[in-house]
Amino acid sequence: MNANAALNFAVVSSIPVSSKPQSGTNTVPTPENPDLSSKEKMFFDLLSEGMSVSAACERANIPRRSVYNRRSADQAFREQWDEALDMAADTLEAEADRRGRDGWSEDVYYRGQVVGQRRRYSDRMLIFRLKALKPEMYKGVS
Numbered sequence: 001m002n003a004n005a006a007l008n009f010a011v012v013s014s015i016p017v018s019s020k021p022q023s024g025t026n027t028v029p030t031p032e033n034p035d036l037s038s039k040e041k042m043f044f045d046l047l048s049e050g051m052s053v054s055a056a057c058e059r060a061n062i063p064r065r066s067v068y069n070r071r072s073a074d075q076a077f078r079e080q081w082d083e084a085l086d087m088a089a090d091t092l093e094a095e096a097d098r099r100g101r102d103g104w105s106e107d108v109y110y111r112g113q114v115v116g117q118r119r120r121y122s123d124r125m126l127i128f129r130l131k132a133l134k135p136e137m138y139k140g141v142s
Contacts, residue, residue, distance in 0.1 A: 043067065044080055048087035093129075100126030 039060045046056035057064045070077050103121040107114045131138045 040077075044084045047081070048084040048091075050088040050092050096122075096125040097129055100124075100129055 039062050043056050043060040043062055046059055047053065051059070053067065054064055057067055067081075071081055072078075099122040101121075103119045105117045106120050108116040108118055127138070127141055131141065
């Protein structure tokens with residue numbers, strides 16, 4: 001590295017991240033770019049509802065790679081991500097319970113017409129919950 005390149009590197013490296021110019025709309029939020037914080041909020045809301053990272057990024061209009069980079073570099077971002085995943089797990093767990101315990105209504109058709117309804121249950125969801133709640137008792141059940 002020549003002297004000029006070393007000097008340029010030292011100068012650029014010493015500039016605080018928040019004062020570096022931001023390019024594009026998918027960068028770390030700063031006072032100059034408050035838009036991303038609303039996108040991130042949308043991302044975390046969608047993630048907490050049970051969407052995959054890819055789907056949440058697509059809906060929030062954030063590049064998938066940028067959220068993974070941010071997760072690696074930012075402890076607060078990582079903690080918020082983990083909290084959103086915990087909330088999603090709770091939501092999905094409640095839905096699994098509901099399907100196994102309460103079931104759902106399904107239309108019954110005859111010759112293209114709805115003639116009634118039947119209640120359907122998910123034995124598989126019930127088994128998964130029992131395995132989670134009492135693994136020693138249900139470990140061999142499939």
